[in-house]
Amino acid sequence: MTGPAKKRTPRQRDPERTRAQLLDAALHEFADHGFHGARVDRITRAVGCNPRLLYHYFGSKEKLYIAALEHIFADIRAQERELDLDRQEPVQAMRRLVEFTFDFFDGNPLFVKLTRNENLLEGRFIAQIAAIRTSSQPLLEAIGAIMARGQAQGVFGHRYDPLQIYVTIVALSAHHLNNGHTLSAIFGIDLLSQDWRSARRAHTVDLVMNALSRGDSSQG
Amino acid sequence: MTGPAKKRTPRQRDPERTRAQLLDAALHEFADHGFHGARVDRITRAVGCNPRLLYHYFGSKEKLYIAALEHIFADIRAQERELDLDRQEPVQAMRRLVEFTFDFFDGNPLFVKLTRNENLLEGRFIAQIAAIRTSSQPLLEAIGAIMARGQAQGVFGHRYDPLQIYVTIVALSAHHLNNGHTLSAIFGIDLLSQDWRSARRAHTVDLVMNALSRGDSSQG
DNA sequence: ATGTTAATTCATAAAATACTTACTTAGGCG
DNA sequence: CGCCTAAGTAAGTATTTTATGAATTAACAT
Incomplete structure (x- = not known):
């Protein structure tokens, strides 16, 4: 019975969702601008998260690109x-x-x-x-x-x-x-x-x- | 000692040739790396000239790209x-x-x-x-x-x-x-x-x- | 509740990169 | 010769952009 403890705001602490959002934003960014034209900063801003997160989940711009490629x-x-x-x-x-x-x-x-x-x-x-x-x-x-x-x-x-x-x-x-x-x-x-x-x-x-x-x- | 004064190295003072070389190098650079991936620096180094010259002849990276596109x-x-x-x-x-x-x-x-x-x-x-x-x-x-x-x-x-x-x-x-x-x-x-x-x-x-x-x- | 771990933020280092300012030299032309 | 303009050089700079180190906050098992 954790009663009111259930009130977790949906955006907080949802790693899978954040990761998925980053990947999706990356998909669009790389598609629209290519690897070199893509900006890490634009991706994180589209998601509304900190640049640091991108590296936390994916390690580097290259690895993020590969993940996007694999996904599609x-x-x-x-x-x-x-x-x-x-x-x-x-x-x-x-x-x-x-x-x-x-x-x-x-x-x-x-x-x-x-x-x-x-x-x-x-x-x-x-x-x-x-x-x-x-x-x-x-x-x-x-x-x-x-x-x-x-x-x-x-x-x-x-x-x-x-x-x-x-x-x-x-x-x-x-x-x-x-x-x-x-x-x-x-x-x-x-x-x-x-x-x-x-x-x-x-x-x-x-x-x-x-x-x-x-x-x-x-x-x- | 003006004796060997004739020693003008062939690369000196040949604007048409320099321009053509820049355009050719740009063609390859843009082809190999795309617009965003292309590096002005690499182009000038391929020609062996100063970065300033590129801007002297073409004005900007964009204009150089357009010139290359038009040429091809x-x-x-x-x-x-x-x-x-x-x-x-x-x-x-x-x-x-x-x-x-x-x-x-x-x-x-x-x-x-x-x-x-x-x-x-x-x-x-x-x-x-x-x-x-x-x-x-x-x-x-x-x-x-x-x-x-x-x-x-x-x-x-x-x-x-x-x-x-x-x-x-x-x-x-x-x-x-x-x-x-x-x-x-x-x-x-x-x-x-x-x-x-x-x-x-x-x-x-x-x-x-x-x-x-x-x-x-x-x-x- | 509390200690541990994972998730998140802040602040910024460090490296590229497109482009400039200021200068030198070559060479045609009177 | 000496002037003038175009060709070329040397040495930046302002800005953007990738990438981190360390502090902070939430989640969860015990």
Whole structure:
């Protein structure tokens, strides 16, 4: 019976929450400014805590960055696992993968931005994250399996390298997000508008399905 | 002792050369580290000149960055103009455009890197470069013309939006360069190796031509 | 209640970093 | 020759930014 002792103010003494808030703020800061442009100070101010805390929980700016990177990559793994591609017909499975991939990038600007920055750094930190490789191997195998089944059934034509196909899907899904600002400036059309992105989605699905299909099926 | 007075070291008093060296060093520095990560000090040390000179010629780090961006974008314009797409048969013209685009990105890592960083900055500076929009309009028109001719001749099928097609070409050509480090780390395969890039080239040409063609022509 | 440990704050050290002020020298031109 | 401007140098400085050392406060088991 601790009766009135229960009155703990919610913000006080909540390490997990503080840590989570710091990580979330870091995610946004690194996404918006890159590793070098990110300011530790801005992160702590966004959370409303002391700079000292950041070092208490994460040790350094680098380690915080790595934690953020790891966190965001864990997300895509989780979502990919729900896809359940093996139980569907090849054509439908492939269409579903393409749509999922497109929508994932479209709906996760943080992922897109952090990945871009990590590539600017030549992948210096992603290599330090264990279990990043193992997570995506099943995906490649799933793609290979879909293609093999499709070929056996005669609905798919020439068999491409699964990795090429996956890179193609990602490329078509994400390039306009990765390079939206320069492309928009160059062509005077907003590639990041909802309209353009919707059109891009249809185009992406179209292209991939067209590439895999036998070629004598779909022409209108 | 004015005898050896002729000993003017070649680096002295050569403004054009110094300026060009600064710009070139800046190009590499900004490409390798991004705007925020770039160090003015490193640039001047690479040239072997005094920091003051950089400000003498360019005014500020920002203006130097803009100058570098402008410089690298001037390159692609010049090369694009040589393509001469209107005089070739549609299929060949399109193939040539795809190959050129692929090879351009493949051979210009500086362009790829600077573009990536400019997108990280949300295109803050590219908008300030006049005449960047006008330069790429002819390209879109050329693509539209090729597609119209191809359709009229019956060698191309359904007509896509030229901008979608161009973004597709660029996406397939550049995504593995833009995201090579993360993709390589994830899949455990070096996407930046010469072998993989060669395979990617064939794949890119294949996909684009396949997308445009009527679909009943090429299947082996 | 009390001693221990973890969480938090304060104050600031220490290192980079973009940019300047003040000066020197080179070389074209009358 | 001697002036004048542009090119170049030497040596800062003001400011920002990462990172800590030590004091303070809350939580919790005993």
